[in-house]
Amino acid sequence: MKILVVLRMIPDSAGELELTGDGRGIDREWLDFQLNDFDDHALEEAILLKEAAGATVVAVAIGEGSNRVLQMAVARGADEAIALEAEADGMIDSRAIAGSIVALARSKAADLVLCGVQSTEDLFGQLVPYAGARLGWPHVSGSSRLSIEASALRVTQERGGGIAATYEIALPAVIGVQTASKAPRYVSGSKLREASKTAMGKAASEPAGFERSAEIVALRLPGQRGTGENLGDNPENVADRLASILAAKGFAGV
Amino acid sequence: MRIVACTEGSFGKIEPFSLEMITAARMAGAAGDEVVAFFAGQDPEPAVTSLGAADRLVAASAGNTQLIAAESYARLLADTVAAEEPGLVLVPYSANGLDVAGDLAARTGWPLVSYVNEISRDGDWLAVVAQVYGGKILAECSVPLPAILMVNPGAFAEAERRAVDPSKLQHSDATPVVAEGKVRLVGVEVPNYDGVDLTTAERIVCVGRGIGDEASIDIARGLADILGAEIAGSRPVVDSGWLPKVRQVGKSGQKVKPKLYLALGVSGAPEHLEGMSKSDLIIAVNTDPKAPIFNVAHFGATCDLFDLVANLSERLQTGR
Numbered sequence: 001m002k003i004l005v006v007l008r009m010i011p012d013s014a015g016e017l018e019l020t021g022d023g024r025g026i027d028r029e030w031l032d033f034q035l036n037d038f039d040d041h042a043l044e045e046a047i048l049l050k051e052a053a054g055a056t057v058v059a060v061a062i063g064e065g066s067n068r069v070l071q072m073a074v075a076r077g078a079d080e081a082i083a084l085e086a087e088a089d090g091m092i093d094s095r096a097i098a099g100s101i102v103a104l105a106r107s108k109a110a111d112l113v114l115c116g117v118q119s120t121e122d123l124f125g126q127l128v129p130y131a132g133a134r135l136g137w138p139h140v141s142g143s144s145r146l147s148i149e150a151s152a153l154r155v156t157q158e159r160g161g162g163i164a165a166t167y168e169i170a171l172p173a174v175i176g177v178q179t180a181s182k183a184p185r186y187v188s189g190s191k192l193r194e195a196s197k198t199a200m201g202k203a204a205s206e207p208a209g210f211e212r213s214a215e216i217v218a219l220r221l222p223g224q225r226g227t228g229e230n231l232g233d234n235p236e237n238v239a240d241r242l243a244s245i246l247a248a249k250g251f252a253g254v
Numbered sequence: 255m256r257i258v259a260c261t262e263g264s265f266g267k268i269e270p271f272s273l274e275m276i277t278a279a280r281m282a283g284a285a286g287d288e289v290v291a292f293f294a295g296q297d298p299e300p301a302v303t304s305l306g307a308a309d310r311l312v313a314a315s316a317g318n319t320q321l322i323a324a325e326s327y328a329r330l331l332a333d334t335v336a337a338e339e340p341g342l343v344l345v346p347y348s349a350n351g352l353d354v355a356g357d358l359a360a361r362t363g364w365p366l367v368s369y370v371n372e373i374s375r376d377g378d379w380l381a382v383v384a385q386v387y388g389g390k391i392l393a394e395c396s397v398p399l400p401a402i403l404m405v406n407p408g409a410f411a412e413a414e415r416r417a418v419d420p421s422k423l424q425h426s427d428a429t430p431v432v433a434e435g436k437v438r439l440v441g442v443e444v445p446n447y448d449g450v451d452l453t454t455a456e457r458i459v460c461v462g463r464g465i466g467d468e469a470s471i472d473i474a475r476g477l478a479d480i481l482g483a484e485i486a487g488s489r490p491v492v493d494s495g496w497l498p499k500v501r502q503v504g505k506s507g508q509k510v511k512p513k514l515y516l517a518l519g520v521s522g523a524p525e526h527l528e529g530m531s532k533s534d535l536i537i538a539v540n541t542d543p544k545a546p547i548f549n550v551a552h553f554g555a556t557c558d559l560f561d562l563v564a565n566l567s568e569r570l571q572t573g574r
């Protein structure tokens with residue numbers, strides 16, 4: 001079995017995000033880019049499947065810092081690493097990169113494409129349904145468990161309220177991973193150094209194959225919507241205020 | 255223009271966001287536009303008794319499946335879109351919607367904007383506001399019609415719940431479509447609450463990834479005990495195995511509305527807010543002053559959560 005796993009590098013949204021002068025993009029100059037969390041889980045699920053059922057894992061990374069992440073993927077157990085050419089200085093638009101992922105899935109003869117269920121840059125839609133529909137393969141988003149049973153794929157999908165549905169799918173398929181069956185593993189420095197010897201492949205981007213998309217008129221920071229009160233950053237003062245607020249509202253005693 | 259509003263329901267209930275999609279459709283529409291609610295699932299009854307605020311209901315049901323696979327839902331929706339020729343399709347941002355919206359966009363070639371909070375009509379275009387970067391940035395987009403929007407639950411008010419007039423109901427049997435699908439349902443798990451039910455808890459202390467590690471959960475648990483509160487977690491905390499799944503708040507966890515919700519080191523991503531933003535009193539502690547949790551908090555503090563918990567626990571215990 002051949003698994004293609006997609007790794008997108010996105011800005012760390014826990015950091016400060018500032019807009020560019022024209023207001024249509026975010027200033028990328030000082031941003032930290034990190035692997036999309038859900039893609040990290042997709043990678044882990046790919047490696048877990050490889051360990052459980054035997055598979056070749058091809059990791060494809062896109063965006064700033066791809067090479068570093070590909071090394072990490074190899075250190076964790078990926079067999080092949082490919083950096084996909086990205087448009088400089090833009091969001092990683094899943095609608096736009098779907099064409100490249102479809103081309104890679106075909107050229108690598110993948111049986112299973114794993115991606116994170118979404119990224120915070122998926123303004124124009126998610127990669128999983130785009131790639132799945134384009135390939136004509138079934139797709140399921142939001143998996144929390146994957147396994148191979150008698151050459152069929154079992155996918156547990158989270159619905160709301162803690163309810164989970166398990167589906168069986170004939171391969172090939174595209175899956176959007178929400179959570180890997182086990183938390184992503186750490187890799188040691190020595191494994192990373194060893195992985196740095198692996199040759200990284202490159203792939204050129206392919207046309208998206210979509211005609212129309214929406215236009216970003218402007219980006220803006222949300223105004224403080226609530227009428228919330230800022231208690232400041234001094235923990236002793238905050239604790240004093242909260243203790244009296246909680247007491248006044250009847251929460252201080254059990 | 256005709257607008258198709260996608261709705262969902264299972265286990266005898268309609269998802270409340272279904273009614274929100276009808277409101278969103280009215281916002282996007284102009285006078286004379288027709289709003290058609292679309293439902294696919296096991297049992298159309300809750301849709302029939304709730305979605306009367308739409309002009310019509312197209313309901314497909316497959317009695318043999320508890321939770322219809324998104325693949326079948328998408329197929330049935332695509333058939334409805336082909337028959338109704340709408341100018342706009344609204345899909346809720348749900349587990350199902352994540353597969354359905356992009357699938358329809360790929361098959362029609364229509365534009366898709368996801369994580370949408372606001373919609374208004376601008377002639378043949380729509381002006382929409384969508385959230386990116388976990389709610390830290392809003393994107394104003396101009397979308398040509400026909401189009402598909404994936405709409406955030408909680409962004410629009412629920413339309414009035416009333417029964418669909420029988421003459422406005424078009425019902426079909428989805429069993430053959432489900433049977434043809436490549437995605438087969440083999441089991442449904444309902445969580446084992448083991449006495450934990452966050453949905454009825456009056457006080458909740460929720461820890462986010464800012465808590466750092468499993469051992470530190472005990473620090474927050476100490477404060478929760480003093481407050482008589484249940485401990486809960488955001489998704490990364492539960493995914494890391496630091497708290498059980500039944501204690502997850504948000505889109506794929508529990509939707510809670512306690513009298514007190516204290517969020518420690520939670521950024522307030524839209525998927526988290528969906529589960530708690532209606533709480534009576536929200537207090538948030540997060541070192542990042544731009545964290546979106548502060549958009550819904552009644553009181554916010556930007557100090558380190560460990561410093562705050564230590565100080566607050568002491569004050570509450572000593573009464574000083």
Ligand SMILES: Cc1cc2nc3c(=O)[nH]c(=O)nc-3n(C[C@H](O)[C@H](O)[C@H](O)COP(=O)(O)OP(=O)(O)OC[C@H]3O[C@@H](n4cnc5c(N)ncnc54)[C@H](O)[C@@H]3O)c2cc1C
Pocket residue numbers: 014117118142178348349461462463464465487488489490491502503504505506507508518519520521522523524525526529539540541542545557558559560
């Ligand atoms: C389909 C789907 C369903 C989802 N369902 C859910 C769900 O049910 N529930 C859920 O929560 N999420 C859900 N998510 C995930 C959601 O998008 C976010 O990734 C998640 O809510 C982030 O959790 P967090 O706030 O704990 O972590 P982060 O976003 O990493 O935030 C941690 C915060 O802690 C702060 N911090 C760090 N250290 C400290 C400190 N010492 N003191 C104070 N503050 C500190 C940081 O400033 C940061 O804001 C879902 C996502 C998808 C795609």
Ligand SMILES: Nc1ncnc2c1ncn2[C@@H]1O[C@H](COP(=O)(O)O)[C@@H](O)[C@H]1O
Pocket residue numbers: 136325328329330332333357361
């Ligand atoms: N989920 C779907 N929604 C809409 N059309 C579909 C879907 N799946 C397949 N089709 C279309 O149905 C036809 C037969 O599909 P298939 O059975 O996959 O070869 C093709 O035109 C597909 O594009």
